[in-house]
Amino acid sequence: xKSRAAGLSILVFLTLVLVAPVLADEGKTIDQIAAAQKIPIxxxxxxFYQWALGxxxxxxxxxxxxxxxxxxxxxxxxxxxxxxxxxIWNALVGLGLLFSSxxxxxxxxxxxxxxxxxxxSQVKVEQVTGAPEAAKNLNLPELxxxFYQWALGxxxxxxxxxIIFGGILYTISPGNSxxxxxxxxxxxxxxxxxxxxxxSxxxxxxxxxxxxxxxxxLDKAEFSAPASSPVDIGEPPKPGEKISLGIAQQxxxFYQWALGxxxxxxxxxLILGGILYTISAxxxxxxDDAKSWLLxxxxxxxxxxxSxxxxxxxxxELTKLKNLELIVxxxxxxxxVVNFQxxxxxxxxxxxxxxxxxxxxxxxxxxxxxxxxxxxxxxxxPAIENHSSNVPDPAGACGLFQMSCACRAxxxxxxxxxxxxxxxxxxxxxxxxxxxxYWDAADGSCGGGYxxxxxxxx
Amino acid sequence: xxRRKIILISITVLLLIILGAGTIFLTGKRSEKDQxxxxxxxxxxxxPIQSQPLASDKEAIKNRLISPLGEAGVLTENEDFRIEYYxxxxxxxxxxxxxxxxxxxxxxxWFKKQGFSEKDICNLPVTFSLTPEVNQKLKGSGxxxxxxxxxxx
Numbered sequence: 001x002k003s004r005a006a007g008l009s010i011l012v013f014l015t016l017v018l019v020a021p022v023l024a025d026e027g028k029t030i031d032q033i034a035a036a037q038k039i040p041i042x043x044x045x046x047x048f049y050q051w052a053l054g055x056x057x058x059x060x061x062x063x064x065x066x067x068x069x070x071x072x073x074x075x076x077x078x079x080x081x082x083x084x085x086x087x088i089w090n091a092l093v094g095l096g097l098l099f100s101s102x103x104x105x106x107x108x109x110x111x112x113x114x115x116x117x118x119x120x121s122q123v124k125v126e127q128v129t130g131a132p133e134a135a136k137n138l139n140l141p142e143l144x145x146x147f148y149q150w151a152l153g154x155x156x157x158x159x160x161x162x163i164i165f166g167g168i169l170y171t172i173s174p175g176n177s178x179x180x181x182x183x184x185x186x187x188x189x190x191x192x193x194x195x196x197x198x199x200s201x202x203x204x205x206x207x208x209x210x211x212x213x214x215x216x217x218l219d220k221a222e223f224s225a226p227a228s229s230p231v232d233i234g235e236p237p238k239p240g241e242k243i244s245l246g247i248a249q250q251x252x253x254f255y256q257w258a259l260g261x262x263x264x265x266x267x268x269x270l271i272l273g274g275i276l277y278t279i280s281a282x283x284x285x286x287x288d289d290a291k292s293w294l295l296x297x298x299x300x301x302x303x304x305x306x307s308x309x310x311x312x313x314x315x316x317e318l319t320k321l322k323n324l325e326l327i328v329x330x331x332x333x334x335x336x337v338v339n340f341q342x343x344x345x346x347x348x349x350x351x352x353x354x355x356x357x358x359x360x361x362x363x364x365x366x367x368x369x370x371x372x373x374x375x376x377x378x379x380x381x382p383a384i385e386n387h388s389s390n391v392p393d394p395a396g397a398c399g400l401f402q403m404s405c406a407c408r409a410x411x412x413x414x415x416x417x418x419x420x421x422x423x424x425x426x427x428x429x430x431x432x433x434x435x436x437x438y439w440d441a442a443d444g445s446c447g448g449g450y451x452x453x454x455x456x457x458x
Numbered sequence: 459x460x461r462r463k464i465i466l467i468s469i470t471v472l473l474l475i476i477l478g479a480g481t482i483f484l485t486g487k488r489s490e491k492d493q494x495x496x497x498x499x500x501x502x503x504x505x506p507i508q509s510q511p512l513a514s515d516k517e518a519i520k521n522r523l524i525s526p527l528g529e530a531g532v533l534t535e536n537e538d539f540r541i542e543y544y545x546x547x548x549x550x551x552x553x554x555x556x557x558x559x560x561x562x563x564x565x566x567x568w569f570k571k572q573g574f575s576e577k578d579i580c581n582l583p584v585t586f587s588l589t590p591e592v593n594q595k596l597k598g599s600g601x602x603x604x605x606x607x608x609x610x611x
Binding site: 347348350351354363364366367369370373374377378379444445446447448455456457 | 505506507508509529530531532542544545548550552583585587588589590592593594596597600601602603604605606
């Protein structure tokens, strides 16, 4: 009973901690994700995941029904009632474990549950004036970045599979303490592995967030001019034009690259250690190996970034590399915010949008323009998905007015999908139907909840 | 349940808590500069953003400013803000830095230097917005951003 209470407490804890962000997440359906990515393997994995969860849930449900019948027909027989309780308990624990796995993955990184594939089309889709073809090419940091996401994703999926397996094992082994012990060991190892995997992410992010983003200054330098360059470059470089770097900048870039590559190697070792630990299933020898890898990686990271700390302690200017600071021109900025799918001529777009709004709702046109800005995270991107990701998604975007991506049949206005005039008309129709409360920004403040005082007038 | 398993589960839960706290800390982390910017928590507007007639001398100033732009365009731009104009009468200040309140004041002072009073600024009207990059930096900071200047409420 003590162990059950402990298990139940942990499940309740995990559920309470993890369920809120999941409920807040307005995710897309698996089909939408697969359609957006147009890569079959992602769709297959995602469907398998849904099936695994569904079938496991059905098995647990069947056990619950069976146990209920057993209890009803026990006729006061304490032994049979005990058996029934045992079945019910195991089914509930199994269900909890199964769906906790989803919650854990979703909380650590929602992309893990979306099964995003290696989408090369997302890399540098932005064309750079003067170098459109070059901009389409992949570079090393981006390839490594994609690999990193894959490695994390695969590690997470492996752990997820083990947790599901452990959950099923636990569910179908009432009273068998040996098998329950095995199941717990599998689940425990998987959870520890998950924590280690994503602990590596947290560590790297804490040491230097750029290591996660895999953005190295060499890329920027290719599209940028130095602020006070020791090299006379004459005319400012055009977007896409490569310029020669001074020795100071080359050293600065090499330093950043060295730190980045060192961090990546350590990250790879951490992931490997995490996976080794995850699949060790209580095997002490393999767990020791995993720990050795992990310890080595952590030591490496400490040494790498210890050098940074030493330099910083001696003279903070040494680490700031101020003389290497580069001005990132507009073209480079657009590359930086590639995920926003920047509207190239934002003033021109806003002009057209404003004209459209004046035609549709003259009284509120100014307010609508402002609301569209706030709701689209000031990108004015008709294909923007949502505030949290800022990822454009033509397959089911929330759009300028952040109408829900769900597009429920019961709510014809509840979908931003479509061209800009449709989005405008949908928003205005929804406002006249229900009032301004749908949009937080309708009170003229961006970033807070709607408080009932609207800047829209009927 | 063996002692080792209890310890393992406890450590896992502890790590999850630390990870969660770390995530909250990292996502909510903002620099001292950002802290200074999180002061723009104004109240609500409560009525549609609309332009009102200006006095003839102020209308002349406005016409002088917008005449080179046509239907829309950028009135002025510096490292802190960009002022955009949209026909027939909307001036939108796009703040480009995280010192939002300071940049707003600078933009308002720009209008005042052109000869507009605070009432005129409300009647133009002038609204404020952010760049996506600044918005991204301020995300998760609890920052609330108002459409209009304080004195227009």
